[in-house]
Amino acid sequence: MTEDSDNRTHPLRDSQEDAIAVERAIDTPQTRAPSYKLAFTDLDFMTREELRPVRLQLELLKPEMALDARGINTTIVMFGGARIPAPDLAHTARTPKLAELAVYYDEARRFARIMTERSLDSYGRENVIVTGGGPGVMEAGNLGAHEAGGHSIGFNIVLPHEQAPNTYVTPDLCFNFHYFAIRKMHFLMRARAICVFPGGFGTMDEMFEALTLIQTGRMARIPILLFGRSFWENLINWRGLAEAGTISEEDLSLFQYVETAEEAVAAFDNWPHGGERRDHIPGR
Numbered sequence: 001m002t003e004d005s006d007n008r009t010h011p012l013r014d015s016q017e018d019a020i021a022v023e024r025a026i027d028t029p030q031t032r033a034p035s036y037k038l039a040f041t042d043l044d045f046m047t048r049e050e051l052r053p054v055r056l057q058l059e060l061l062k063p064e065m066a067l068d069a070r071g072i073n074t075t076i077v078m079f080g081g082a083r084i085p086a087p088d089l090a091h092t093a094r095t096p097k098l099a100e101l102a103v104y105y106d107e108a109r110r111f112a113r114i115m116t117e118r119s120l121d122s123y124g125r126e127n128v129i130v131t132g133g134g135p136g137v138m139e140a141g142n143l144g145a146h147e148a149g150g151h152s153i154g155f156n157i158v159l160p161h162e163q164a165p166n167t168y169v170t171p172d173l174c175f176n177f178h179y180f181a182i183r184k185m186h187f188l189m190r191a192r193a194i195c196v197f198p199g200g201f202g203t204m205d206e207m208f209e210a211l212t213l214i215q216t217g218r219m220a221r222i223p224i225l226l227f228g229r230s231f232w233e234n235l236i237n238w239r240g241l242a243e244a245g246t247i248s249e250e251d252l253s254l255f256q257y258v259e260t261a262e263e264a265v266a267a268f269d270n271w272p273h274g275g276e277r278r279d280h281i282p283g284r
Helices: 015-023 049-069 087-092 096-100 103-122 137-147 180-189 201-215 229-235 238-244 249-254 261-269
Strands: 075-079 128-131 153-157 174-177 191-196 224-227 256-258
Touching (some): 049 174, 128 137, 201 249, 224 261, 238 249
Parallel strands (some): 075 191, 191 224
16 A cells, blocks of 8 residues: 555555555566557657657646745746856856856845845745746746745756756755746746846747736736846847837836846735636646
């Protein structure tokens, strides 16, 4: 009997028990055949093209169940570039501009530390820091939470080049994804605020998805705080979009610029927190 089987609410045999039993089966040509494997333990079967709907569901369920089990209700999302170095490593940056952006590593670290210190008042259940779990700004966010003595979440993703989660993500809150879409959904499912630091394609993809969901009423308005006005205004002609009519003038109020951790905390505190409800979640 497994530990889970002692807690089950039905009298049927536990799936873990059968998985163990099959491993101990008598070795015959029949038991060695791929067809004999239990479907849920058969990796070749589970990774077939036709099983994509099942894998999508599993990837949605696993982090959701783990976060629910930890009692984590709300999060503060931190997006930002993986290539932005810590200030003491700015000299190793690929470009002078990237070296200048190292200041935002420190701002991300300080912001995460402040918000995590507050989160400890709720025993780490509210406004928990979540990042993509990688280097750069993501590492800074997890580091700040670690320095505050709290936990933080990392939503990593399998990439063609080797990437390991940064060492400051709380180990049992570190998740790995195959599907970008499911990963982005998890970022937003508990979000009370979204902080966007300078970054590249991935950061912009995450930012614009959140903006689009709020713009279209698919998600309740929450603070979207863009760190570094000069970076973002040099990158995106927001005013030009409004003047062209491709977005509304009101859409320019969906985000707010901040420069420092303290400004971001003040913007969060001054926001009417309608996002405390769970029913603002996209797709729920």
